[in-house]
Each structure stands twice: as C-alpha cells, then as structure tokens.
Amino acid sequence: MGEDKIDSASPFYPGSGDQPGNLISHVILKGDNYLAWSRAITLSLKSRRKFGFVDGTINKPAEKKKLLDWETVNSMLVSWVLRAIEPKIAASIPYFEEVKKLWDYLEKRFCESSGPRLQQLRAAITNCKQTKAMSIEEYYTTLMGYYGDLLRLKPPHGCECGKCECDVAAKIELDREEEKLHQFWVGIDDDKYSVVRTNLLSQQPPTSLERAYQALLQEERSRNIAQSKSQTEDAHVFALLLDRKSVQSSHRVDKSKLYCTHCKRSGHENSGCFMLHGYPDWWLEKYGKKGGGPSAARPSSSAPAATLSAASASASTAAAPRHAATDHGKAVVRAIAVGGVSSSPSPDTLSALSDLQPEHIKNSVEYGHQPPTG
Incomplete structure (x- = not known):
C-alpha cells in the first residue's frame, strides 16, 4: 500500500x-x-x-x-x-x-501570428492614448497588454549558440524597455502631466518605466485630493447661499396685508407712514420736492386740491347770504391752504381735517360751481 x-x-x-x-x-x-x-x-x-x-x-x-x-x-x-x-x-x-x-x-x-495581426497590434500601441476619463493605471494596463501580445506573437531573438560573451540579449531587452517608456510618455494626458514628464525626462541617468509609472500615480492622487477638497468647499458655499436665501424669503413681509390707520392706505403700517413721520431723504432724491412722488404715497392728488381751493376762494368772495361760509367752511379752507404748502401736514391741518364733514365739502363745491346771477 x-x-x-x-x-x-x-x-x-x-x-x-x-x-x-x-x-x-x-x-x-x-x-x-x-x-x-x-x-x-x-x-x-x-x-x-x-x-x-x-x-x-x-x-x-x-x-x-x-x-x-x-x-x-x-x-x-x-x-x-x-x-x-x-x-x-x-x-x-x-x-x-x-x-x-x-x-x-x-x-x-x-x-494568429500573421502580418495583419502584428500590424494591428503595432497600430494599437501607436494610437494608445490616455483619455480624459482614463486613469493612469488603466492607461498603463492597456498599453502593456498590447506589448505583451506583441511579445507573445513575435518574441525577441537572442543568442542561440551559447557562446556569446557580450550579453547582447540583455542589451536588446534594455532597448525594448526604453521603447516602452517613450511610448508611455507619448500617450499620457499633456494637460495634466506634461510638467512631470519634462522633469523625469531631464534626469540622468534616465528613469525606468516603473519609476515613471509610480511618479504619475502620485501626481494623479494629489490632483484627486485637491479636486475633492475644491468640490467640498464649493458645496459648502452653495449650501450657505441657499440658507441665506431661505432666511431672506422667510423674513420677507407681504406688504399687501399691511394697513396704516393714520392715512388709511395699504402697503405699510403706522411705523412706516411718511405722512406721520416725515419724508426721508431718498424720497427727495428720487421724486424731487416733497410730495412729488406717486399719487399712492401722497395724502391727496393735486387736481382735487386745486378744485377745493378754487371752490373755497369762490365761497369766501361770494355775496349770496344763503351760502355764507360757516365755521366749518373756514376750517376747510384753512386745512386746504395749509395742506397745499407742504406735503407733510402740520398739527393745524390735522385738526382742521378732523372737523371736516362730507356736507361741508359738498356745500363748498356746489357754491363754487353755482353760475353767477344778474
């Protein structure tokens, strides 16, 4: 067993x-x-x-x-x-x-060790380039794969008699390695690794293929780290901008819901009413004199003020006894005259406007537009 x-x-x-x-x-x-x-x-x-x-x-x-x-x-x-x-x-x-x-x-x-196959491999080696999406490792593996196939189909010749003392086989192998190195440099991405290639080619003695491959790998890792850091910083800035926009949008006030109890207008509150607190400097720069802005921001338009002023003047000079000016009518004239001087009403104007009633305006307008008699 x-x-x-x-x-x-x-x-x-x-x-x-x-x-x-x-x-x-x-x-x-x-x-x-x-x-x-x-x-x-x-x-x-x-x-x-x-x-x-x-x-x-x-x-x-x-x-x-x-x-x-x-x-x-x-x-x-x-x-x-x-x-x-x-x-x-x-x-x-x-x-x-x-x-x-x-x-x-x-x-x-x-x-197939035929001529077309050998020509195909040599063309593939010549045209082997590192694309933008290809890493150094992928490019190196592809190129060396072509050289491996070529070596298998057409192995190098060496000494067969065994009597050679000059070691020609080793010299031929060095030439083949140098050819691989230069072909490797030709196909790399110039935009990324041209500086590294120039530095290594200027070294004496010349660098080996393995040393060149390792140097490019280190450069590629350094670039990836820097790119990753830059992308992280950009993401943080973008997130900060989004946060600021969200805060601004959350603090934005809907002016259509605001109402001023002083001037009886929408769009602002009592705290921001120009009629109550006075007109700011930017209003003067934008609209010129006070009260020269949009009609929505002025206490009254110029046309009604002129009409009421003319009506009050007619009422004060007319001799008809049945339309004599009353105390309230005088108050109306005083309020209009004072209000026409400045767009910022004085306390007297506000007091006169508080005593104003609808019938006073009606009487003043009717009296001012009554056709003359006799």
Whole structure:
C-alpha cells in the first residue's frame, strides 16, 4: 500500500481542491482575448505543477499502473480548459481526449501570428492614448497588454549558440524597455502631466518605466485630493447661499396685508407712514420736492386740491347770504391752504381735517360751481 501512495510533489498528485468542474482562471476565452487567456491558464496550471501535461513534457506512459494516474489528471485538465471557454465557443470545439491536442488546436485557431495581426497590434500601441476619463493605471494596463501580445506573437531573438560573451540579449531587452517608456510618455494626458514628464525626462541617468509609472500615480492622487477638497468647499458655499436665501424669503413681509390707520392706505403700517413721520431723504432724491412722488404715497392728488381751493376762494368772495361760509367752511379752507404748502401736514391741518364733514365739502363745491346771477 505504501508503494502505491503518490508523492505530494508529483504532478500526478491531486490536490484537495482539484475537481473536474473547477474554474481555474478568471479570464474566459471569448475569441479575441486568447493571449490574455492563455497566460492566465498557463500560470494557473504551473502553480499546480500540471503544465507539463499541456506542453507535452509529460507524455502518455505505456505502463498500465502509471497510465491510470495520467488519464485521471489529463481528463481533469481537459475539463478545466473547456470550463474556461465561453459556452458558444466551447460548443464548436471538436472532442479531444488529450489536453495537449486541445491546447494546440486552440492556439492554431485563435493565436494568429500573421502580418495583419502584428500590424494591428503595432497600430494599437501607436494610437494608445490616455483619455480624459482614463486613469493612469488603466492607461498603463492597456498599453502593456498590447506589448505583451506583441511579445507573445513575435518574441525577441537572442543568442542561440551559447557562446556569446557580450550579453547582447540583455542589451536588446534594455532597448525594448526604453521603447516602452517613450511610448508611455507619448500617450499620457499633456494637460495634466506634461510638467512631470519634462522633469523625469531631464534626469540622468534616465528613469525606468516603473519609476515613471509610480511618479504619475502620485501626481494623479494629489490632483484627486485637491479636486475633492475644491468640490467640498464649493458645496459648502452653495449650501450657505441657499440658507441665506431661505432666511431672506422667510423674513420677507407681504406688504399687501399691511394697513396704516393714520392715512388709511395699504402697503405699510403706522411705523412706516411718511405722512406721520416725515419724508426721508431718498424720497427727495428720487421724486424731487416733497410730495412729488406717486399719487399712492401722497395724502391727496393735486387736481382735487386745486378744485377745493378754487371752490373755497369762490365761497369766501361770494355775496349770496344763503351760502355764507360757516365755521366749518373756514376750517376747510384753512386745512386746504395749509395742506397745499407742504406735503407733510402740520398739527393745524390735522385738526382742521378732523372737523371736516362730507356736507361741508359738498356745500363748498356746489357754491363754487353755482353760475353767477344778474
């Protein structure tokens, strides 16, 4: 029994979480994302020591005893690969018993290393720009994804003889990293990060791609903090303005409900009556002399005052005994004469107006308009 036990370090050893229906990758093959999908599947299988079944390093054994273990792991890997493919694409894939044959078929079908595909990737790298709505991290991830696909389709050449002593492969890799760095600078948002780019490009020795990426991330965070603070201050000012407007509207008085018991007019109260307290300076500046404003603010209009004045003068000079001026008539004449001098009535005018009765005005008007006799 001890000889049949599989070592935990062996690729044939099934882990506690290894089940045929497991989803071993968060990336699902949809057709145009084969390179990203194959990288994710490769990393997942290597972490479980089972990628040798896919690349052919672990071949199908001839021994019956080992064949059963191989078939068990192989069938589980076929299930994992199909589980990580979109159902519509998985339904179109022919049946393969070996995971290596399935892997080779998928690579031939979706991994195109043709000229148009390479041209498409190079154009995507050239046109990759950071938009206003794109963060530094999103822009960096997109650009590096294009470079990763290009590297997978067209890997760089290195020394194959093993006799090179100048380390040309490392120099080629440095050139590729420098190309990535400059392409990264070309695509960033100039309105936001041109100053940072100028400072880093002027450094000696030249900065690396990772250092440039970290510097732009810090600048982006600083801008976001400043923008958030500015938006918070604007919101506070706007709320304060709304509060002031609400307070002003709540303290606003409806003048249509006000009434003055002194001048018997609406629109103000006794405390704000000009006839009672005198006319302010702004009234003189706006309407000229006192009493020159709107008729609603004056105690009486000029036309009725002139009519009553003329009627009173006629009454005082007429000789008809039946329309002789009485004491009340004199009071009317005195009140009109005094009131016509100033728009601010004196105590004598108010006293005379208090004794005025409707019949006095009627008699004065009738007497003033009576046609002359003889």
